[in-house]
């Protein structure tokens with residue numbers, strides 16, 4: 021039996037058909053589980069259905085393991101669901117990676133410290149030493165892993181050792197400026213979020229603000245996306261944009277961009293750790 025009031029989040033994707041919400045809500049009601057909030061979306065192009073349900077297990081409800089076993093047998097199988105049942109109160113363990121620009125790292129650390137981001141941060145990893153003291157101030161272990169053309173595979177092995185040892189759920193690239201290998205992206209699929217400093221698909225690669233200035237755009241932005249082996253091509257989680265004009269220098273755009281990057285990355289991390297993001301091919305469904 022579950023402790024009264026245990027909160028869970030159920031996420032589902034499956035071929036769309038009649039009766040999915042009815043089956044899920046009936047399953048929960050029969051087991052003394054009360055839905056707190058629920059959202060769903062049927063994608064008519066992919067033919068897939070997506071559901072996120074936050075519920076509380078009342079007195080007499082089965083344990084998490086019991087709910088999972090029942091749901092697998094009673095509902096998930098007949099609808100061919102891809103699904104997960106998450107403990108809503110468990111804080112995800114987030115490893116942050118950074119290179120030379122620390123604004124996103126600093127912002128995430130502040131939001132974590134003030135409780136805005138319900139996460140644990142067991143480690144900070146960088147290919148430079150610049151943020152060693154910032155990590156120390158927050159009492160978070162700092163791992164310096166320099167990467168060059170001749171040692172990328174070995175250094176990525178070290179990263180994966182830390183991910184394993186620290187039971188990391190999510191890796192956040194907070195302006196980490198090295199391209200991760202295809203092998204690493206495969207191993208960590210759906211568990212690595214990057215902040216790209218442009219409004220993708222515009223201005224991929226390094227130095228997007230200079231590209232934007234050269235092009236003379238009137239809006240600039242930032243994009244948080246899951247990392248895949250295709251640089252800057254991963255499923256987009258969140259974006260934001262700001263108006264700019266002809267009077268602004270590339271440095272002005274960089275300064276405006278920093279604030280946008282902070283907000284977009286923090287939102288994307290929060291959506292992910294609250295199980296609000298479901299993959300839909302190379303796109304996402306985000307139940308904000």
Ligand SMILES: Nc1nc2c(c(=O)[nH]1)N[C@@H](CN(C=O)c1ccc(C(=O)N[C@@H](CCC(=O)O)C(=O)O)cc1)CN2
Pocket residue numbers: 193196197198199200201202205214215216217225226247248249250251252253254
């Ligand atoms: N597999 C992936 N790895 C990374 C991605 C990604 O989308 N897929 N995003 C980058 C972040 N990024 C843009 O957002 C980015 C970072 C770095 C480069 C780049 O060309 N780097 C050069 C080295 C630059 C340096 O040493 O300063 C390189 O790796 O040759 C492009 C885009 C993070 N990783």
